[in-house]
Amino acid sequence: MTVTSDAGVAGGGSRAGDLLVVDDLRTHFRVPTGDVKAVDGVSFALPRGTTLGIVGESGSGKTVLSRSIMGLNTAGNAVTTGSVLYDGTELIGRSSKEMKALWGAEMAMIFQDPMTSLNPVVKVGRQLTEHVRFHFGTNRSDARAAAIDMLQSVRIPEAAERMDNYPHHMSGGMRQRVCIAIALACSPKLLFADEPTTALDVTVQHQILNLLSQQQRERAMTMILVTHDLGVVATRAAEIAVMYAGKIVEKAPTPVLFAEMRHPYTQSLLWSIPKTSQPKHTRLSAIAGRPPDLINPPPGCKFAPRCPYAQQRCRDEEPQLVDGPGARHQFACHFPVGTPENREAFDRNLASGLPQTLTVAGCLAAREDIVEIGDGA
């Protein structure tokens, strides 16, 4: 099913230099109790050669979003609508055969669990050479040389010997390197990395992220880096989109997002994360409650039940993602952080004793690093 909205790219800031323009993308899953609105109206434009970080908590729709763009949502109960313009051509409505033709040389994906893309009973070398021969039609010995090159390019030591390993002979970090090698083999223009380092140790995560950044720069690749960890994208992405309950609630150039966040969810997320720069026993500002049910989300703003600034208007009227005053900074909130309206909303909720507002106020009193509710981290 294809519905192309005529509303243009809401707040997407589309330009000729964009490789990807996503407009009002929705993926709903039909289940017996209703529709799971996993992705519910996402719009953004991604300039060529840049990295977009997508952050959000578990279940916010990050994986479904990337799979929807790539046409990987093959579940029978999935319905995707909206528009995805890749290099000027519409992808929504294409058959899976047409999409498959794009996988490899146009777009590729790295998954959280390397075993998603590796065959456990086939030697790593053969998996690589088959990939090379399938895409380039090379002969056996050239394919082997190419495969060894690929392993070397992802810094696997003793690459020739590693060709004879089965995936289970390798550490998690090594397997993820192999997946990166496969994903990069056909020099894709767009690379999706969905939690590529979540299962790995910090030291290995650091190396894999460095490797991805290097490859991205060398190949002038466009990249979407999906993670639940704001720390992972803080230094790796040019822009960050924050997802909550199937929607982008804020998107900004990375330094702007951290220094001048406008969405209360972004702020809550940052306040809840411990940092090594804080003294021990720093009181964390936990976010009250839980994310909404995606089958019957609350009317109005989906964050309202947990938001310390929520007003009646928030419960009645859903805020739209709109351009803020700053360049490429969009947010969806009626009472954005840092505005006098936000301050008034906070004071009103404090006076009326809204539990989540009282909790935040208590935490702020206990913390020295946050002076004002308009502050960032």
Add this chain to the structure above:
Amino acid sequence: MAGSGKAHLRPSESVLLRAEDLTVEFPVGGGRVVHAVSGISFDVAKGETLGLVGESGCGKSTTGRAILQLPRPTGGSITLNDVDLTRLDSGTMRQRRTDVQMIFQDPISSLNPRRTIGDIVAEPLQVWGPKRPDDQWDIVARMLDAVGIDPEAARRKRPHEFSGGQCQRISIARALVMEPELIICDEPVSALDVSVQAQILNLLEDLKAQHGLTLVFIAHDLAVVKNISDRVAVMYLGKMCELAESDELYASPAHPYTRLLMESHPEPDPGVAIDESMTELGELPSPIAPPSGCRFRTRCPLADERCAREEPQMRRVNDDHYVACHHPLVAVDDDLSAASRQPTLPLTAPATA
């Protein structure tokens, strides 16, 4: 060469728990042995939280379980309140086990799916608690309430009806019913979203203040460990590298491995400069045949021939800061002249093994 030294241990009368030369080995066939924990020593004072950090497989969980004698350690001693648990017969040990409780990483699967929350939390009381069900329920209700779960609403529900964060609260309530002196938390927040993680960390801090709990907190996230711990011990491949008061450890790490961990930690701050040159660092050596001398030497940029020959012992850096390294990054008390101060040395090139 025995363990990594004990210069960092405090007088035994001032601590609740003391592990000395703790060794845990697992035979894996063919006469080979996994050296999971190799002669580590540490102590925890009453009311204190000791954090244990290190990469996957370094022996954190094994250490936590060895405190509970699960399984009994291969060597060394575990002294709780002046009683060496390794010398107790299994009957006495079962009884003492109620003094120490454990909370695990996966909150949902660590609770029996077929039993009600009321039964799950009451379970430790069945053997050692009051016999009357009403008395048991009073304790259970009090603990559920303390962890922010409505006792009456939860009593007849089963684990799948709760979120991961709520299940972790229930696990904590179950650990609390015996009023243990020590709780070992093995990655209790690693499977949780950051917002829920913050709720659980705050809860543990509150419970600690109210009940005077002593915690051993195992985690791989450096920021989480710093947040909750009074002191932090860094482990690598079954050995202890460094132990210090938390703020001190993060301000001036003395062990090259500690610094590597810190440089790898993704701080949520775009202003932090990251060194992107590090794309490989050698593989973690096998715990079946760990390197001679310092076990970190195959990945350490400062390793020299002495590191291969001689195992470094724990030495004092200052007040409450100890390191086991021949070339520490911060001057060591006992040989100020010889210590190398190299805080700017890049940690990029792995040394050849």
